[in-house]
Amino acid sequence: MKKKAPAACNVPAICAAGFLLAAALGAQEGSIVAKDAWARVPLPSQNDIAVFLVLENHTGEKRTIVSVSSDAASSGEIHEMIMQRAVMKMVPVARVTVGAHGKKSFDPNDLHIMLFGLKKKPSVGDTITLTLKMDDGTSVPVTATFRKYASN
Amino acid sequence: MRVTKLHSWLLAAGVLLASFAALSCRRELPVLKTGGDFSLTDHNGQRFELSSLRGKAVLIFFGYTSCPDACPTTLSKLSSVYRRLGADAKNVKTLYISVDPGRDTPAVLKEDLGSFELDALGLTGSKPEIDKVVALYGATYEIIPTPDSAAKYTVAHSTTIYALDRDGRTRMEFPYEATVDQIVAGLRKVLALR
Numbered sequence: 001m002k003k004k005a006p007a008a009c010n011v012p013a014i015c016a017a018g019f020l021l022a023a024a025l026g027a028q029e030g031s032i033v034a035k036d037a038w039a040r041v042p043l044p045s046q047n048d049i050a051v052f053l054v055l056e057n058h059t060g061e062k063r064t065i066v067s068v069s070s071d072a073a074s075s076g077e078i079h080e081m082i083m084q085r086a087v088m089k090m091v092p093v094a095r096v097t098v099g100a101h102g103k104k105s106f107d108p109n110d111l112h113i114m115l116f117g118l119k120k121k122p123s124v125g126d127t128i129t130l131t132l133k134m135d136d137g138t139s140v141p142v143t144a145t146f147r148k149y150a151s152n
Numbered sequence: 153m154r155v156t157k158l159h160s161w162l163l164a165a166g167v168l169l170a171s172f173a174a175l176s177c178r179r180e181l182p183v184l185k186t187g188g189d190f191s192l193t194d195h196n197g198q199r200f201e202l203s204s205l206r207g208k209a210v211l212i213f214f215g216y217t218s219c220p221d222a223c224p225t226t227l228s229k230l231s232s233v234y235r236r237l238g239a240d241a242k243n244v245k246t247l248y249i250s251v252d253p254g255r256d257t258p259a260v261l262k263e264d265l266g267s268f269e270l271d272a273l274g275l276t277g278s279k280p281e282i283d284k285v286v287a288l289y290g291a292t293y294e295i296i297p298t299p300d301s302a303a304k305y306t307v308a309h310s311t312t313i314y315a316l317d318r319d320g321r322t323r324m325e326f327p328y329e330a331t332v333d334q335i336v337a338g339l340r341k342v343l344a345l346r
Contacts, residue, residue, distance in 0.1 A: 043217065043224060044263040048303070050220045075302045081221055086327060087292055088222040089308035092301045108221055116302035 032057050032098070032134060037144035039115075041124055049122075050079070051113040051130065051144045052106050057098040063134045064097040070130035074117030081109050095135075113142075122146045181341055186290040187314065187322030192249065192281055195262035195274035202247075202320055209244045209342045210316040214291045216252035216307045217264045222328065223248075226313065227268045232332045233339065234270045243318075243343055246272035251286065251293035251309050253279055289314055289322070317345050 037053035057063055068076030078093040096111065098104045106112050115130065122128065124146055132140040194200040202210070211230065215223035227248070234241045248265065250256035253276050261274025276282070286293060293309035311328035315338060323345065324338045 040224070043267050045217045045260045046220070046264075048218070048220060077301055077303075079220075079301075083311070083328065086310050086312050087308055088219075088311045088328065089296070090220070090303070090306040092298055092303075108225065112221070114220065114301075114303070 030059055032059065032063055032132075032138070032140045034132065034140050034142040037142045038147050039122075039128065039144045041122055041146045041148055042118065047118050048114060048116045049073075049118060049128075050108075051115060051128075051142070052108060053113070053142060053144065055098050055104045055106070055132070055140070057100060057102050057104075060100050061136075062097050062099050062102070063136060063138075064095050065132045065140075066095060066135050067133040068113050068115075068130060069133070070115050070128065072119050072128050073115035073130075074119075075115075076130060077114045077116070078111065079114045080111050083109070124148050181323045181345060184322040184325065186288070186325075187316065187320075188288045189320060190285045190288060192275040192277040192285065193258060195258045195265060195276075197258045200273065200275055205245050206320060207243075207318050209318060209339060210320070211244065211246045211339075212249065212289065212314040212316065213247075213312070214249045214251050214286060214289075214293060214309050215311075216250055216309070217256050217260050218252065218303070219307070219309075222311055226311065226328070227265070227270070227272070229332055229335070230272070230313075231268045231270045233335045236332060236336045237339065240340065240343055241271065244271065244339060246270055248272055248274045249282065249285060250274065250276045251282060252295070252307050253277065253282060315339060315342050317342050 033056045035054045035056060037051060039049045039051045042049050065078065068078060070076055078096055080091050080093050082089045082091055093111065096104060113130065126146045127143050130142045130144070132142060134140060189202045191199065191201050213226055215226065230246055234244070237244060248261065250261060256276050258274065258276060261276060265272050265274050291310040291312065293307055295305050295307055297305045313326040313330070313335070314322050315324040315326065317323045323342050326335055326338060
């Protein structure tokens, strides 16, 4: 009896560990994951920010971002910076698709997520959370960290 | 005797080489066709004349404060240029000319420029005044309505940085992609012009 007790006690522990492992793996396999998300601390007059990140699609199907939202901002959109003959243009992009097992980078001078009307002025090191709504109805949570402007 | 002759030959060759180098140096930095004097309102609300900056090298670029990426990136890059210039930094003035006078008041320009470490003046004016300077420097901008976006409108604009010599003549144009090193090297050439 005494010998069995610890074994019996370990069953839920092993189950829990297995469940956690499965959950951790599940976050990678069969889902869309946002990585390395960051934003620049806006200038004093700015109330809008650009968020940069890498979106990884670990599913076997292409997925499309259909909307962006954040509790910390009044609205979210996807924009792209286009440079043509030294002229910089910001263009709203309705949808961005990430191929099956593919990756999409949102980088400075390129595609980026715009959050308009921040409700609070952030400082370096603060984070902001946003949600990317996908075309299959799932949502991808994103936590971006604020950095100061860096230069080359 | 022979040694002296050799010396004078060497001296003559040296002088020739130096003047050739000086000439080719000057040829490297021709006076560009774009540019010229103008008058706008500075970020303190004062009338500004470009001619008041004679004796300093001047960097000019066009932008707008709601610009989420390109303009702050350029200002940030120029802050690094000033740090790298060291003692020469006091001989360089940056002019950030707004192409969005509807939103960019002098106060807004001043507040934003305060976030960067460079000797810069934000400039604005009426649309005709701004258009005149834009044309003078061969720059472009276009206000594009984006009714479906919270931005309401965005401003497409050229991102070139113009470098003027101490006499206000445009000597170099740096593209948006220019690195801090390239701008510092170019400015040192412009500052060396007499």
